[in-house]
Amino acid sequence: MSHQELPKVDNKRVIRLIPPVLTQDRIVGFKAGLRPFRRGGVRVEEEKIGNKIFFHNYGHGAGGVSVGYGYSTLAFSKFASKYHDAHDAKKVAVIGSGYIGLFTSLLLRENGYVVTIYADKTIKTSGFSYPDSDDKTLPTTSQIAGGFWVPYGYDFNCTAEVREIHELACRLSFAFFEKTLHHKNMRGVSYKKTVHVDSIDYIKRSVPNGLIKDYEDVKVTFNGVDLIDAHYFTTLLIDGDLFLNDLKQECIRKGVQFVDKHFNTVNEILSLEENFIFNCTGCSAGKLFNDPNVYPLKGQLVAFKPTPGVDYFFRTQIENGAFVSFYPQQDVLPVGLVEQKDDWDPRPTVETCNRIAQNAIKYFEKYNTAPKL
Ligand SMILES: Cc1cc2nc3c(=O)[nH]c(=O)nc-3n(C[C@H](O)[C@H](O)[C@H](O)COP(=O)(O)OP(=O)(O)OC[C@H]3O[C@@H](n4cnc5c(N)ncnc54)[C@H](O)[C@@H]3O)c2cc1C
Numbered sequence: 176m177s178h179q180e181l182p183k184v185d186n187k188r189v190i191r192l193i194p195p196v197l198t199q200d201r202i203v204g205f206k207a208g209l210r211p212f213r214r215g216g217v218r219v220e221e222e223k224i225g226n227k228i229f230f231h232n233y234g235h236g237a238g239g240v241s242v243g244y245g246y247s248t249l250a251f252s253k254f255a256s257k258y259h260d261a262h263d264a265k266k267v268a269v270i271g272s273g274y275i276g277l278f279t280s281l282l283l284r285e286n287g288y289v290v291t292i293y294a295d296k297t298i299k300t301s302g303f304s305y306p307d308s309d310d311k312t313l314p315t316t317s318q319i320a321g322g323f324w325v326p327y328g329y330d331f332n333c334t335a336e337v338r339e340i341h342e343l344a345c346r347l348s349f350a351f352f353e354k355t356l357h358h359k360n361m362r363g364v365s366y367k368k369t370v371h372v373d374s375i376d377y378i379k380r381s382v383p384n385g386l387i388k389d390y391e392d393v394k395v396t397f398n399g400v401d402l403i404d405a406h407y408f409t410t411l412l413i414d415g416d417l418f419l420n421d422l423k424q425e426c427i428r429k430g431v432q433f434v435d436k437h438f439n440t441v442n443e444i445l446s447l448e449e450n451f452i453f454n455c456t457g458c459s460a461g462k463l464f465n466d467p468n469v470y471p472l473k474g475q476l477v478a479f480k481p482t483p484g485v486d487y488f489f490r491t492q493i494e495n496g497a498f499v500s501f502y503p504q505q506d507v508l509p510v511g512l513v514e515q516k517d518d519w520d521p522r523p524t525v526e527t528c529n530r531i532a533q534n535a536i537k538y539f540e541k542y543n544t545a546p547k548l
Contacts, residue, residue, distance in 0.1 A: 178190050178192060178487070179191040181396070181399070184402060185394070187392060187393050187394050187404075188391065188393045189393070189394045189395070189396060189402065190370075190393055190394070190395050190407065191395070192370065192396070192487065193397075193482065193483075193484035193485055194482075194485070194539050194542035194543060195479065195482045195485045195489075195501060195539060196479075196480075196482045196539075196543055197479055197508075197510065197532075197536045197539045197540075197543070198536065198543070199532070199536065201479045201480040202477055202479055202532060203303075203479065203480055203507060204301070204305075204478045204507070205303060205304065205305060205475070205476070205477055205478065205528050206302050206303060206304065206319045206475065206477075206478060206509060206523065207304060207474065207475045207476075207521060207522055207523035208314070208315070208318075208319030208473070208474055208521065209316050209457070209458040209471035209472075209473050209474075209518075209519065210236050210239075210316065210328065210458075210471060210472040210473070211233055211234055211236060211239070211316070211457040211458040211460070211461075211469060211471065212234065212236040212237075212328075212329060212330070212469070212472050213233065213234025213236070213330060213466070213468050213469045214330055214333075214468040215330060215333060215468050216234065216329070216330045216331060216340075217232070217234040217235055217246050217330075217331075217340075217344075218231045218232070218233055218234050218466070219231065219232050219246055219250045219253065219340075221253060221254075221257075224445065226450065227444075227445055227447075227449075227450055227451070227452055228258070228450060228451050228452070229454050229464075230250050230254050230452070230453045230454065231460065232246055232250040232275050232279065232453060232454065232455050233275065233455065233456060233457055233460035233469070234329065234460070234468075234469060235274075235275065235329050235457075236328045236329025236330070236472060237328020237329060237474070237514070238325070238326040238328050238329045238331075238381075239275065239316075239317065239320070239329075239457075240274055240320045240322050240324070240413050240415070241323075241326035241327075241345070241348060242326045242329075242331075242341070242345055242348050243278055243348065244274075244278045244347060244348040244351040244352075245343060245344025245345060245346070245348040245351075246275070246340075247275055247278035247279045247282055247455075248278075248344075248347050249340065249343070249344065249347075250279060250453065251279060251282040251283060254267075254451065255286060258451065263450045263451070264451050265287075265289055266288070266289040266291075266448075266449050266451075267289070267290055267291075267449055267451045267452070267453065268290075268291050268292075268293060268449035268451070268452045268453070269283070269290060269292045269293070269453045270292075270293050270294065270444065270453065270455060270456055271292070271294050271453075271454070271455030271457060272292050272294035272296065272297045272298065272315060272423070273316060273317030273318075273455065273457055274317040274320075274419070274422075275317075275457070276292055276294060276453070276455035277292075277298075277317075277419065277422045277423060277426055278422075279453050279455055280292055280426050281422070281425060281426055281429065281431075283453075284426065284429045284430060284431050285429065290426075290430075290431045290432070291432040291433075291434055292426070292431060292432070292433050292434065293434045293436045293447070294315075294433070294434075294435070294436070295436065295437035295438075296312075296313060296315045297315070297433060297435070298314075298315065298317075298318055298419045298420055298423045299312070299314050299318065301314075301416055301506075302318035302319050302415060303478065304521075304522055304523060305523065313521050313522065316457055317419060318415050318416065319415070319474065319476065320413075320415050321476065321502035321509055321511065322363075322412050322413035322414055322418070322502060322504070323369075323410065323412060323488055323502060324352065324411035324413065325381065325382060325387075326341065326344070326345045326348070326381050327377050327380075328472070331381065332380065341381075342383045345382070345383050346383060349386050353411075356411075360421075360425070361417075361421035361422060362414075362418065363414035363415070363416070363418030363419075363421065364411060364414075365412055365414075366409050366410070366412075367410065367411070367486070367503065368407065368408075368409055368487040368488070369406075369407070369408050369409070369488040369490075370405050370406075370407060370487050370489045370490075371406040371407075371408075371489075371490050371491075372404070372405050372489075372490065372491035372492070373492040373498070375406045387408050387409070387410050388408065388409045388410075389407075389409045390406070390408040391406075391408065392405075392406060392407070393407040395407070397539075398541075398542050403491075410488075412488060412503065412504075414504040414505055416505075416506065416507075417504075417505060438463065440463070441463055441464065444463075458470075458471045458519075470517050471516075471517065471518060471519055472514045472515070472516055473513075473514070473515040473516075473518040473519075473520070474511065474512070474513060474514060474515075475511065475513055475527050475528055476510060476511045476512075477509070477510050477511075477531045477532045477535070478507040478508065479507065479508045479510060479535075480507070480508065481503070481504070481505075481506065481508045482508065485501075485503055485508065486503050488501070488502055488503065489501050491538070493534060493537075493538055495534070497513075497530070497534045498511070498512040498513075499512070499535045499538050500512045501535070513527060513531060515527070
């Protein structure tokens with residue numbers, strides 16, 4: 176059993192966890208992506224450029240997996256409530272094939288619109304890329320995401336109105352994933368126990384009441400001897416390699432067309448045949464649409480071979496100030512966590528990946544020896 180209960184200490188439950196086996200020879204790959212942060216919050220807005228109507232939906236920062244479906248629903252509703260009867264609105268273009276573009280396309284298709292996704296990156300079998308490589312076929316940021324359902328790391332608290340939209344987006348998104356889990360129509364969504372050792376104030380500030388379940392202060396131990404105070408709760412984990420592949424297949428099954436295309440400028444987008452265009456280009460939206468409020472928070476992850484029984488999300492801050500966290504995905508155990516502001520290089524870098532790996536290996540090495548009983 177992966178979460179074994181021991182006698183209480185200081186009136187707190189003590190939970191024994193299987194530690195991940197993190198050694199250099201168990202590293203199987205690297206991931207990097209640009210979290211699309213936007214000052215002022217997610218831009219869900221209509222804009223007329225030339226003779227086209229754009230619906231923008233970008234700026235979800237470090238929370239796009241968690242809130243993407245909700246914001247896509249809001250963008251879709253803005254469009255459908257106004258243009259439902261417009262004769263030229265039956266055929267729409269979606270630019271971008273990350274979480275936001277795929278969710279938007281699914282919603283449009285389910286409501287009868289003819290949808291083409293144009294994107295220069297699409298979902299791949301795995302989200303790996305290689306340090307400092309010239310590989311042009313990098314995965315989308317969406318496929319990099321650890322997939323921890325906590326809607327933070329974007330600007331959701333700047334005004335009361337933005338906060339209200341955030342709460343609605345959270346609830347719509349959470350309900351979507353719970354429905355997916357219930358219907359089992361797409362893989363990769365599961366409830367996961369979270370063991371969070373450092374402060375959870377950011378979670379308290381961002382998660383609307385009732386969405387995170389079974390919260391408890393506990394002690395955890397990896398070796399039966401050392402006890403660590405931790406916050407323990409249940410949230411969802413979305414394993415991008417599985418879920419995004421199934422989401423893309425669901426879009427294809429429902430008739431969404433995919434076109435591999437890169438746009439250098441808005442003028443190139445204006446030459447599309449569709450008159451209604453959803454802009455779901457993540458970080459690139461800032462440059463394409465001249466929005467100075469957008470910048471990346473680059474993230475990198477080192478993927479280790481999974482350890483049987485390690486089926487919980489973990490996060491702590493270590494002595495040197497860095498964070499060590501891991502996400503229990505099906506085929507790999509990605510370990511992070513870094514945030515590099517305004518770094519536009521979407522590739523992993525040797526220096527950062529080494530640092531992430533060494534921090535995690537060092538933190539767990541004392542638990543990877545024979546257990547003391
Ligand atoms: C390391 C890491 C960990 C993360 N962990 C979490 C997490 O645990 N929980 C969470 O909620 N979120 C997490 N995130 C954040 C999440 O990944 C993002 O918020 C989300 O993926 C943004 O989705 P998107 O569709 O807007 O952007 P993207 O996935 O970047 O998709 C943009 C799309 O637009 C297309 N595009 C862009 N420019 C052009 C162009 N010029 N021409 C043609 N196509 C273009 C791209 O090809 C791509 O298909 C994490 C991110 C990182 C990097």
